[in-house]
Amino acid sequence: MLTALAAVSILGAAGCAGAEAGTPAGAAADAPATTGPEETAATGPAETGAAAGEQAYRDGTYTSTGSYQSPAGPEEVGVTLTLEADVVTAVEVEPKPDNPTTREYQGRFAGGISDAIVGKKLDELSVDKVAGSSLTSGGFNDATGKIKSEARL
Incomplete structure (x- = not known):
């Protein structure tokens, strides 16, 4: 079905090529594919409440502890983030395990x-699973939420 849609788009673009001088025939076929991401990128800052170029968080290093539930019971993980212009420039996670399995995963x-988040904007962080550990991300996200509240301008 996608092949048929692509063929129709190409044929439609070829049929319109004469209408706009200087427009490549493939341009019309590419337009719908790029419209969605451009719209999302353009509306991103408005959704966070910050205008383009405005900083939403104070620069600095922030530390918090996040909690999460593991099969063995409640667990905590320490998180330290360094922010510059709303971008994470460094991260440190302090494991605080209560059992050996948690120690391994944390x-x-x-x-x-670090590879997953350094260089990303704080508001864009969405940690799900890192290095095979999926539950620790819950504690990390909890701590990150506290850091956001503390660092917000």
């Missing part, structure tokens, strides 16, 4: 989180 998470 250690994996701590070892892989």
